[in-house]
Every structure is written in C-alpha cells, then in structure tokens.
Amino acid sequence: MAELGFIGLGIMGKPMAGHLLAAGHTVRVYDVVSESVKELASKGAEACSNSREVAQKSNIVFIMVPDTPDVEAVLFGKDGVTEGIKSGSIVVDMSSISPIATKEFAKKLAALGVKMLDAPVSGGQVGAEKATLSIMVGGQPEVFAQIKPYFEIMGKNIVYIGTNGDGQTCKVANQIVVGMTIEAISEALLFASKAGADPAKVREALLGGFAQSRILDLHGQRMIERKFGPGFRIRHQQKDLNNALEAAHKLGLSLPGTAIVQELFNAVAAQEGGSNLDHSALVLALEMLGNCKVSE
Amino acid sequence: MAELGFIGLGIMGKPMAGHLLAAGHTVRVYDVVSESVKELASKGAEACSNSREVAQKSNIVFIMVPDTPDVEAVLFGKDGVTEGIKSGSIVVDMSSISPIATKEFAKKLAALGVKMLDAPVSGGQVGAEKATLSIMVGGQPEVFAQIKPYFEIMGKNIVYIGTNGDGQTCKVANQIVVGMTIEAISEALLFASKAGADPAKVREALLGGFAQSRILDLHGQRMIERKFGPGFRIRHQQKDLNNALEAAHKLGLSLPGTAIVQELFNAVAAQEGGSNLDHSALVLALEMLGNCKVSE
Numbered sequence: 001m002a003e004l005g006f007i008g009l010g011i012m013g014k015p016m017a018g019h020l021l022a023a024g025h026t027v028r029v030y031d032v033v034s035e036s037v038k039e040l041a042s043k044g045a046e047a048c049s050n051s052r053e054v055a056q057k058s059n060i061v062f063i064m065v066p067d068t069p070d071v072e073a074v075l076f077g078k079d080g081v082t083e084g085i086k087s088g089s090i091v092v093d094m095s096s097i098s099p100i101a102t103k104e105f106a107k108k109l110a111a112l113g114v115k116m117l118d119a120p121v122s123g124g125q126v127g128a129e130k131a132t133l134s135i136m137v138g139g140q141p142e143v144f145a146q147i148k149p150y151f152e153i154m155g156k157n158i159v160y161i162g163t164n165g166d167g168q169t170c171k172v173a174n175q176i177v178v179g180m181t182i183e184a185i186s187e188a189l190l191f192a193s194k195a196g197a198d199p200a201k202v203r204e205a206l207l208g209g210f211a212q213s214r215i216l217d218l219h220g221q222r223m224i225e226r227k228f229g230p231g232f233r234i235r236h237q238q239k240d241l242n243n244a245l246e247a248a249h250k251l252g253l254s255l256p257g258t259a260i261v262q263e264l265f266n267a268v269a270a271q272e273g274g275s276n277l278d279h280s281a282l283v284l285a286l287e288m289l290g291n292c293k294v295s296e
Numbered sequence: 297m298a299e300l301g302f303i304g305l306g307i308m309g310k311p312m313a314g315h316l317l318a319a320g321h322t323v324r325v326y327d328v329v330s331e332s333v334k335e336l337a338s339k340g341a342e343a344c345s346n347s348r349e350v351a352q353k354s355n356i357v358f359i360m361v362p363d364t365p366d367v368e369a370v371l372f373g374k375d376g377v378t379e380g381i382k383s384g385s386i387v388v389d390m391s392s393i394s395p396i397a398t399k400e401f402a403k404k405l406a407a408l409g410v411k412m413l414d415a416p417v418s419g420g421q422v423g424a425e426k427a428t429l430s431i432m433v434g435g436q437p438e439v440f441a442q443i444k445p446y447f448e449i450m451g452k453n454i455v456y457i458g459t460n461g462d463g464q465t466c467k468v469a470n471q472i473v474v475g476m477t478i479e480a481i482s483e484a485l486l487f488a489s490k491a492g493a494d495p496a497k498v499r500e501a502l503l504g505g506f507a508q509s510r511i512l513d514l515h516g517q518r519m520i521e522r523k524f525g526p527g528f529r530i531r532h533q534q535k536d537l538n539n540a541l542e543a544a545h546k547l548g549l550s551l552p553g554t555a556i557v558q559e560l561f562n563a564v565a566a567q568e569g570g571s572n573l574d575h576s577a578l579v580l581a582l583e584m585l586g587n588c589k590v591s592e
C-alpha cells in the first residue's frame with residue numbers, strides 16, 4: 001500500500017500536500033519551518049521532525065523545495081531521506097532544479113534501490129492552490145504510471161517527457177521561452193509607444209497574427225496597465241534561467257538570448273523590491289535604458 | 297470615381313494588384329521589371345511606363361516595393377509619383393518600411409494636397425496570393441474608411457492603428473516579436489535536445505501551457521523536421537529588424553534582444569544561401585555555436 005510523504009511545505013508544497021490529504025491519503029510531512037508542519041498536521045497530516053523520519057514512514061516521498069542545493073540536502077544531507085528510505089521506495093521531486101544534478105541524484109538513489117521521478121510544475125501558487133498545475137515528468141514509464149494518480153490530484157496537464165532529468169529539462173526549456181517571449185513583448189510594446197503608436201492597439205493587432213502568444217495576451221496587458229504585482233516573481237524566473245545557463249555551460253551550448261534576458265532581470269532586481277515583482281516587470285529594465293514608458 | 301494605380305509588381309504586389317483587377321477595377325500598373333507589367337496587362341491592367349504616368353492617370357495609388365529607399369524613389373524620384381499626382385489623390389504605401397521615414401513622406405505629400413496611408417502587411421506570399429493578408433494601417437481615419445473596401449479585396453485582418461506611421465510602427469513591433477520568439481523557441485528546443493530530451497515532446501508539453509505561441513507551434517515543428525525552405529526569407533526579416541534598430545537609434549531606445557536576433561540572422565546569412573532560408577532557420581546559428589542540432 002502507498003504510504004505518502006511530503007517534504008517542503010512552502011507556497012507551493014503546502015497546498016499540494018493539502019490536496020493529497022483532502023483526497024483521503026495519510027501524508028507524513030516535514031518542513032524546516034515548524035509552523036507549516038503544524039498547519040498541515042492540524043489538517044490531518046502526520047508531523048515528522050526531519051526528512052529521514054518522513055522517508056522511514058513512507059514508500060512514496062514527494063519533495064517541493066526551492067532549488068538544487070535544497071533537494072540535495074533533503075536527499076543526501078544529515079537527517080536526509082537517504083538515511084531513512086527503504087529499497088523499493090519512490091522519490092518524486094517536484095521542485096524546479098538543475099536537470100544535470102537531477103540525473104546524478106537519480107543515479108545515486110538507484111544505487112540504493114530507490115526509483116526517482118523528476119516532476120517540476122508550472123502554474124505557480126494559483127495552480128498549486130487550484131490543483132491545476134502543469135506537471136512535466138522524467139523517469140521510468142512504469143514509475144510514472146504508478147505515481148500518475150497522485151499527480152492528477154495536484155494538477156491538470158500532466159505530460160511524460162522521457163528519462164530521468166527530462167522533466168527538469170522541459171521545465172528549463174519552458175522558462176527559456178517564457179523569459180525571452182516577455183523580452184520580445186517588452187521591446188515591441190516599448191518600441192510602439194516610443195514611436196508614438198498606441199501600445200494597446202498594437203497588442204490587439206499582433207494577437208490576430210503570426211506574433212500571437214499567451215504571453216503577448218496576458219503580460220502585454222500587464223505592461224500596458226502597469227500591473228507588476230506577482231504573479232510569478234522575478235527571483236523565481238531568475239533561478240530557472242540560472243539553471244538554463246549553468247546547464248548550457250556544462251553541456252557546451254550558447255544561449256545568447258537567455259543570457260540577455262537574465263541580465264535585464266538583474267537590472268530590475270537591482271531596484272528596491274524589484275526581485276519580488278512579477279516577471280512581466282522585465283519591461284522596466286528596457287524603460288530605464290530608453291528613459292521612457294510603455295504607458296503612463 | 298476611384299481610378300486605381302499600383303506600383304510594384306513583385307512576389308507580393310503582383311497577386312495584390314491581380315485581386316483588384318479580378319474584383320472588376322481598372323488598375324494602372326508600373327514596375328521596373330517590364331515583364332511583370334506585361335503579365336498584369338495581359339490580365340486587363342493598363343500598362344504605364346513609369347510611376348509618374350500611374351499617378352497622372354489615378355487618384356488612388358498603391359505602392360508595394362521592397363524598402364524605404366524604393367518608396368522614396370517611387371514617390372519623389374525622377375518620373376516619380378509626385379511629378380504626376382493631382383491634389384486630392386491618395387497614396388497607399390503597403391511596403392514594409394521605416395516608420396520615421398513614413399511620417400516624413402506623409403508630411404511632404406500633405407504639402408502637395410495628397411493624403412497618405414501606410415498599410416504594411418503580414419502573411420507573406422501565400423497571404424498575398426490567397427488575399428488573406430493582415431493589414432496594419434496608419435493615417436487619417438476618414439482616409440482609412442475610404443480605402444478599406446480595397447484592403448478587403450486583398451486581405452482579411454485589417455486593423456486601423458492610428459496616425460501616419462503607426463501602421464509601419466505596428467509592423468516593426470510585429471517583426472520584433474516574431475524574431476525574438478523564433479530565438480526563444482530555437483534556444484529552448486536546442487537546449488532540450490542537447491540535454492537529451494525529445495524536442496518534439498518538449499514542444500508538445502510547452503504548447504499546453506504559458507509558453508504557448510503560434511511560432512512555437514509552426515516554427516517549432518519546422519526546426520524539428522528541419523524544413524527551412526521559405527516561407528518568409530531571412531533577408532526580409534533582417535530588413536524589418538533593420539527598420540526596428542535604425543528607428544530605435546533615432547528615437548533613443550535600446551533593443552538588446554532585437555540586436556542579438558539580428559546578429560544571429562547575420563550568422564545564418566553568412567552561410568551559402570542562408571539569407572534565402574526561412575526565418576525559422578535562425579536556429580542554425582545556435583546549432584553552429586553549440587556544435588549540435590535540434591534533431592538529425
């Protein structure tokens with residue numbers, strides 16, 4: 001029988017673990033923030049005092065933590081998952097981290113008889129709360145089949161990509177496209193505005209043609225209305241682009257557009273409170289460079 | 297009564313003028329290539345020996361030529377439109393050229409009592425032949441209303457943007473988005489492939505989420521299938537991006553992403569036959585830089 005564990009109860013992990021609980025599963029939970037553990041326990045979760053204890057009491061362990069070093073610590077650090085986990089168990093890492101590190105983690109777990117899926121999500125806090133996350137999965141197909149029912153409790157658009165790491169690779173590819181498309185819309189609308197045209201009319205015209213994208217629709221509107229509250233924070237987008245650029249460096253690949261986008265995010269992050277703005281606020285960097293605004 | 301003229305009978309202009317003829321209008325035509333004039337004349341057009349003659353015999357003059365200097369020569373050069381045109385006539389420039397130059401041309405024509413619309417199109421040769429072009433229009437609204445019936449003979453998605461030059465500004469914005477989105481898809485799919493994931497599965501997964509765009513759909517597929525025949529040629533995309541970068545320079549605006557995209561197109565154009573490939577072949581520049589391919 002499946003005994004579930006969930007490590008990492010932040011903005012994303014808390015509602016995700018909550019959905020598993022609400023579906024009737026017993027879930028062993030742990031987070032470095034003890035209030036989060038208590039909150040989940042008050043909803044029926046079994047509180048644990050570290051990742052080792054979660055692993056001891058579960059045979060399917062979900063992880064949702066911020067970055068690569070956090071996953072590494074949860075898995076292989078002191079009081080970590082690998083100190084408690086039984087052979088035959090499954091680790092499902094839903095964090096968005098390095099695809100290269102993920103392949104290494106999967107190998108080390110395999111040596112302990114533990115199978116791993118990488119299953120990063122997109123859809124943000126709203127998607128986590130409404131259980132409408134997109135989930136991109138890497139690992140063995142039969143392990144995916146086994147875990148799919150749990151993914152369906154937490155998300156909607158669940159896609160199996162390929163072997164270990166391919167889920168993370170897909171997430172990084174997603175964030176490359178998202179970042180650069182925001183840059184494209186920013187440059188286009190700022191150009192239109194500076195040249196004296198109405199950016200709202202230009203957005204509308206472009207939506208009807210080959211330049212159409214969901215980001216032109218949603219973030220184009222944000223830029224025109226200057227609504228830069230998150231949303232998806234610039235510091236999270238920057239972490240994902242860092243995974244892209246680091247992996248590109250290791251793989252021997254040049255991503256000049258991604259690099260530019262990361263640098264422009266750096267410029268926005270350099271402003272007071274900038275890194276907590278929505279990623280559509282990339283346009284602010286171009287506004288600084290051009291000493292002008294998309295709209296007043 | 298409307299007496300139509302059409303100057304510029306290339307890949308685009310020939311079918312566009314043909315649609316006006318087919319709709320029952322008399323059209324006076326001129327092109328520097330005399331075979332094109334003869335071809336249209338055989339379909340019922342009235343052949344003229346220069347732009348001046350077209351202007352003398354028409355009160356609505358359409359222009360569809362390659363670039364800013366060509367429009368300038370057609371309008372203000374020897375045997376040009378302004379040598380023959382009557383006050384009260386309308387010039388409709390459907391070429392894709394500089395928005396800044398367009399504003400100047402409109403002013404010079406206004407001084408002669410001639411009204412102007414800028415009405416660049418997107419949709420390429422296929423759109424011109426099938427009369428499904430998108431048309432982005434700048435100029436006075438009442439002049440737009442007067443010319444709209446003719447636009448409807450040549451296109452489908454006809455959008456009034458604003459004052460003189462705003463149609464060209466919108467077209468430039470469109471091409472900024474198109475170029476940079478191609479770059480985004482190129483980097484993402486090449487990253488996926490180099491990291492060992494199946495780019496076709498990554499494309500599919502991304503189409504279901506926030507990274508969705510028409511270009512991911514159509515040009516993502518082209519990159520995976522390596523179908524780089526035109527389509528929209530790199531040299532035409534480069535002309536449009538040149539209009540973006542030149543105008544940005546004059547306006548005092550920094551477009552770092554557009555600049556990178558133009559440079560990568562330069563790299564593809566440096567290869568034998570590269571400038572005549574479809575603009576989705578931008579990915580070839582990244583493949584050279586990364587010594588790898590999206591797919592074999």
